Amino acid sequence: MLVAPLSRTAGLAARDSGATIGRVKTHVTPPAPRATPESSFRHFLQAELARRCDDNPQYSLRAFAMHLGADHSTLGQQIRGVRPLTPAAIEAIGAQLGLPRERLDAYVANERLFAAAGATRRDREVRELTRDAASLVTDWWHYAILELTRLEGFRADSRWVARVLGIPVDDVNRSLSALLHLGLLEMRDPRTWVDRSGDAASSFEDFTRVAIERYAEELRRLSLAAASEVPPGLRDRRSTTIALATSRVPEALEAIARFHRELGEILSRDAERDAVYRFEIDFFPLTRPNAPPPE
Amino acid sequence: MGRPVTQWQMLSKNPEPHAAFYTKLFGWTVNADNALGYRMVDTGSGGRGIPGGFWPAPPEAHSFVQLFIEVDDVPATVEKTKSLGGSVIMPAQKLPDGDEMAILLDPEGVSFGVVKPRSSR
Secondary structure, three states, X not given: XXXXXXXXXXXXXXXXXXXXXXXXXXXXXXXXXXXXXXXXXXXXXXXXXXXXXXXXXXXXXXXXXXXXXXXXXXXXXXXXXXXXXXXXXXXXXXXXXXXXXHHHHHHHHHHHHHHHHHOOHHHHHHHOOOHHHHHHHHOOHHHHHHHHOOOOOOOOOHHHHHHHHOOOHHHHHHHHHHHHHHOOEEEEEOOEEEEOOOOOOOOHHHHHHHHHHXXXXXXXXXXXXHHHHOOHHHOOOOOOOOOOOHHHHHHHHHHHHHHHHHHHHHHOOOOOOOOOOOOOOOOOOOOOOOOOOOO | OOOOEEEEEEEEOOHXXXXXXXXXXXXXXXXXXXXXXXXXXXXXXXXXXXXXXXXXXXXXOOOEEEEEEEOOOHHHHXXXXXXXXXXXXEEEEEOOOOOEEEEEEOXXXXXXXXXXXXXXX
C-alpha cells in the first residue's frame, strides 16, 4: 500500500544544469515529430502490447514476440528504445501486424528523425552526472512508465506495468518512488497516474533533461537552505565571474578534475563518517561561445 | 481521534529474500496480491501489534525502516510538517488501493509516512 522515499541525498547530483546555457546550434537537424503511437513505431509497439495485455491477462512480451516471429529479448530491447528499430525490422514486424504500406513508410521515415534528434546527448549528460543521478536517468523504464500512463488502456498497477515492460515489479516500484519524488509523476486518484514531466519530455533524452532540471532545482533549494541553516565553519560557498581566454579552458577543466579527485580522496580516508555533504563545481561561459569577446 | 502509528515498512535492497527471512524467523505471511505488488505482512497476531510491509529501497540507499502515522488530512499534515521545519520527500498521492499517502522528513532527517486509509473517508 505504501510507496518508499528516496534518501535525503538521493540523486541530488546534477552538475549539468548550466552546461547548455548559451550554446549555439552549429547545424540544424529537422525537428523530430512528437513521439506517439501514430508517429513512432516503438510507441506503436508499446501501445499494441499494452492493448493485448489489457485484453488478455495472460498475455506478455514473450507471447507478443512469438506472435511476431521475433526473439523476445530483441523485441523487448526495441520496444524499450535501447536497440534501434531498423527499417528492415519495422518492415518485418509491421507486415506481421498487417500495417499498410504508407504507414510503414511513415514509421521508417520518422525513426530516422528520432534517431537524429536523439544523437548522443544522453551519453554526454550521463557522463557529467554523479552516480546517484546517473542511476536514475540511465534506467530507461523511468521514461517508459511515464509513456505508458498516456495510453488509453493504461492500468495504475505495478504488476501490469512490469508485465508490459518486461521488468521486475520491484524495478517498477523503485522507479515509481523516484518519479514521485521528483514530481515527474502524480498518482491523482486510485486509477489515474499522470505524467508531470510536461510536453517538454517527448523522448528519453527529454526525460533525462527534465530529470536533470528537477535535480538542479532541488540542489538549489538545498544549497540555499544550507546557507541559512549551517554555520559558516561547516560549509563553504564561493563563486567568481572572470574574463578569460578560451584557450585556457582545457587547462581549467583539467585543474577542476584534479581538485575534484584530490578532495574526494581526502574525504574518503576515514572509515567512520558521520555526515553527508554535497560538493559541486560549476564552470561555464556566461557569454555565448561564438559571440564577440566582452569589452 | 489520536494519530496512531498504523504500519511499519522495511525498505530493502532485496525485498524478496528480506521478506523471506522474516517469514521463516517468525512465521509471518506475506501477500503481494495488490496493485502495487506491495509485500504486505500479516504477523498472525490476531489484531495485536501493527502490520507491516516490504518495499524496494532506492539503489543508493541502505535498507531501513519507516513508520506510518494515520491522519485525517494528508495535505494539511504535509503543510504542518513544513511549518515545523520538516520537508517533503513525496507529496500526497492517491494510491491504487484508495489510500492517500505522503512521505516526509522530520528536522532530524528521519523519514516517515502519513496515510489516510480509504476506509476512513
